[in-house]
Amino acid sequence: MTFASPFSLALVAITALAFLGLPIGHSMIAGSILYLLLAGQDMGAAAEQLLNGMYSNYIILSVPLFILAAEFMNIGSMTDRLMTFCNALVGRFRGGLAHVNILQSIIFAGMSGSAIADAAGTGRMMQMMMTRDGRYTSSYAAATTAVSSVIGPIIPPSIPMVLYALVSDASIGFLFLGGVVPGLLMALSQMAIVAVTSRRRNFPVEKPVPLRKLPRITWDAFPSLMMPVVLLGGIYSGVMTPTEAAAVAAAYALLISAGLYRSVGWRNFYNSLAISARTSISIGMLIAGSLVFNYVVTVENIPDSVRALLAGWELSPVGFLILVNVLLLVLGCVLEGTAILLIVVPVFIPTAQALGIDLVHFGVVAVVNIMIGLITPPYGLLLFIMASISGAPLRHIVRDIMPFLLAMVVALAILTFVPETVLWLPRLFGYQG
Template sequence: MNLTSPFSLAIVAITALAFLGLPIGLSMMVGSILYLFMSGADMGTVAEQFLNGMYSNYIILAVPLFVLAAEFMNIGSMTERLLTFCNVLVGRFRGGLAQVNVVQSIVFAGMSGSAIADAAGSGKMMQNMMTRDGRYTPSYAAALTAVTSVIGPIIPPSIPMVIYALVSDASIGYLFLAGMVPGLLMAALQMMQVAITARRKNFPVEEAVPLREIPMITWRAFPALMMPVVLLGCIYSGITTPTEAAALASAYALVISIVIYRSISFAAFYDALKVSSKTTASIGMLIAGSLVFNYVVTVENIPDSLRVVMTSWDLSPTGFLILVNVILLLLGCVLEGTAILLIIVPVFIPTAQALGIDMVHFGVMVVVNIMLGLITPPYGLLLFIMTNISGAPVKDIIGDALPFLFWMIVCLLLITFIPDMVLWLPRMFGYQG
């Protein structure tokens, strides 16, 4: 490759600016504009194509709407009521609060679609509950909250799957269905690890909830528990599109918190809008930068060139999936997950299609990889979030997270080598892949 070519200089510019601390979205914009300027491209034509592509991608609207739904849940009392309900289910076992942490992530997975929203919302409450009176160490509580939070974007709805659908044209509805079994499998493996550790370290047993209180606790949590039922029911019945369902989720969370739970003040509502706007702006800048850079990559014919190179290696579909897993796991150690989805994954898609790999199966495998990156050192965004929340040293959190990371990699291998485990549920709903 010519090191003085416009594309090479654009890559150098993006890398240098990112290392200097400029957000990766802005770095990609600057590098892409440099490429367009040096290659003599018509900026007006490029901008027109870019805007036309943006206006036709209504799917992008689902991202801010799911973010807003998660914020409405956090400022209301939905989170607290759901945690109480989860304690009824598994709190009576040894290490019960740790098991509650896993179960609440399954419940919240059907609502927010974001691992970071899960960790920052219900994760704060779980951290306080587990460390109260010294029942669990801060590092173990933080590690468990981090690893359970990655379940959220695997079980529908899922913001990473929405973004993958944007770059791959895969069906969001079938992607959501395909994430159900892998997400539940991952949760089961985490609960098994909690049980093993609970016996070895003699974790405390929580006081059992009296039977007479269970109906009232369930009734109080029922409106919140119905949120994923309403959301997914509307999508799979065809009543709404996934984007419309995201808007419905936001409205449902707001109405339940105001009308039934009466737990949202105007100040809290304003703060939720402000936080959601900031988060959406951050994600939007990253999407915008990646779309411009993907235009540059397409002009340079990088995906097809990579497909030709990989085809020349005579890789089998299984060999290609193993290679992609290794690359994504390594990149997850140093790059943010959304950036990987928007920059790296589109390069692999033509090769995957040429090898006959199902795009829904490939998407679930990619999303699980990216979720593992959130708890993989040295980047591990969730590890640093939980360090700030818990005050525990990051090295202690990493040490407590490693057993869970092992089982999550086992889950990833099962997903990779047994596509039917991912695809059987979508096929039951008519998927032909």
């Protein structure tokens, strides 16, 4: 491949258009069409790949439905009741609200599947709670919210895992199960950092909630806590596909918020539909662009070329995973996670299969990498979101996030070198991989 080859010029076009401000999905479509033009291929192949890919992949429909479910939770009082429940459990410890922040992300993870939805939804509320009366600095509250938000797409349901299933043909149900232990490990590493930091910086202890009130608080939050049970129970019992379960989750969230809690107005309902539509369109264009560009990558035989190159290096499975981890962590510093998942990760899948690496294990490790990239300087997306929400200087957020980042990289190493941390639960449910 030379600099003047059609593929090289297509890459230059995609990069240039992205730097000029065109969304990456549009840039990939434009660059792919340029490739087809220069290579003398049928220009209609771009439309064919886009339409066939979007039409034939029923699982893609779960993405907007999971987003809609999260929005219906935010407009109702489900999130408030979950916050109260989390505070009753862990708020009594030193640095209690930071622990609450992480715990609510574990629970909210079973409902939204999106780190950005978590940060923009409950994250905004946690930011206000933690900084009230100067109990925590705005930068530390923002850092805690950012790192806890990455738990959402690791514990099922997970939009990134849906996208990985799309490009790898791995079982989405077993991918969801594979994310449970890694998500809890990430949360445990974050809580350990909070415990150490709280003592060193003398963070406040919240007023304990009397134990006699705990049954009432739990009862108030019970319908919200049942949402992950309904969602995951439907998938693993075989009653629903993941897409159908996403639709049921959205309907359940609306039913509880509007019918039981009576906290949804028509304006809020309309706004949630509009926000979900805009977010879904944004992700949809990324998927569309990746489908067209992946066709170009396939025509150029890039995956086989990468596999041949790595075979020449004679990497072991562990060595290959270390290489992928390093590459994805570096790319996560400068690229958007969905683009990495849809463009870069598929290139490594044939090599992973050739080395005998389980695709569920590989997928979960890749998703965890990409989620860590969301909080990695200089361009981690969650850093900018929390800087906007909190008003804290970005450099202060980065300073407070570094201990969390180190702990999460250690957790990632455990997931990489001990595959059973990912595969234990799927195998318990009959996975043969």
